[in-house]
Amino acid sequence: MNTLFPIFVKANQLHTLIVGGGYVGLEKATALLGNSPDARVTLVAPEIRAELYELAEQHPLLELVKQPYHSLYLNDKDLVIVGTNDKDVNRQVQVDCKARRILVNVADTPDLCDFYLSSVVKKGDLKIAISTNGKSPTFAKRFREVLEEILPDSLQETLDNLTAIRNQLKGDFVQKMEKLNEITKVLK
Template sequence: MNTLFPIFVKAENLHILIVGGGYVGLEKTTALLANSPNARLTLVAPEIRDEIRELAQQYPKMELIQEPYHALFLADKDLVIVGTNDKDVNRQVQADCKNRRILVNVADTPDLCDFYLSSVVKKGDLKIAISTNGKSPTFAKRFREVLEEILPDSLQETLDNLTAIRNKLKGDFVQKMEKLNEITKVLK
């Protein structure tokens, strides 16, 4: 049973550390910046891919540190994502985060994760996060592709219209919810 509690984090209000400068580090950095381009991000690794360096030039709140991981890099960090090919480093980062009560995700190692990164469908302001409880990121990715294809691009217009309606509604919270439920009943 999937007991995960889904949340959407305002990454631009956090300082996020990514440990790993290879392909996985690139993948996690790209996903983070695609969803939250104003996120404050520090990436640390002894070697950093050129594609990551190019991203850092495009995002002023992204800092690269080309050094091996050390626990000192956790200072003032709110969230950590680990994606190295060194299992010992991955375990050390996870242990250091636990000691500091910092939430951590260790790529491809569900047992070391406090949270999983979801596959995300985006249509304007609509975001749908997909989780397989860490069992199959590939399935989540394929399902995201299906949803992206079947959800119409006009959803943003619908969301904008519903926002305008909500802002004009009179009454208390319950009355507003009842009216919005009536209006959106067509979605069933």
């Protein structure tokens, strides 16, 4: 049973640490900055892929630190994502995060994760997060591709129209919700 509680965080109001400068670190940094281009991210690793330097040129709030991980890098961090190929380093980061009560995701190691990174469908302001409870990121990715293909690009216009309607509605919260439910019944 999937007991995860889905949330959307305002990554631009957090300071995220990514540990690992290889392919996984690149993938996580790209996903994070693709969803929140103004996110403040520090990436630390003894070796850093060239693509990460290119990404840092496009995102001035992405700081690359070419050093081995040390717990001092957790200072002032709100969220941590780990993606190294060294299981001992991954475990140490997780232990250090737990001691500081910082939420951590260790790629490909569900038992060490406080949260999982979802596969995300984006259509304008609409975002749909897909989770398989850590069981199959590949399935989540394929399902995301299917949804991206079938959801119309006109969804943003629909959202904008519903926002305009909501802003013009009179009455209390319950009255507004009843009216919006009536209007959106056609979406069933």
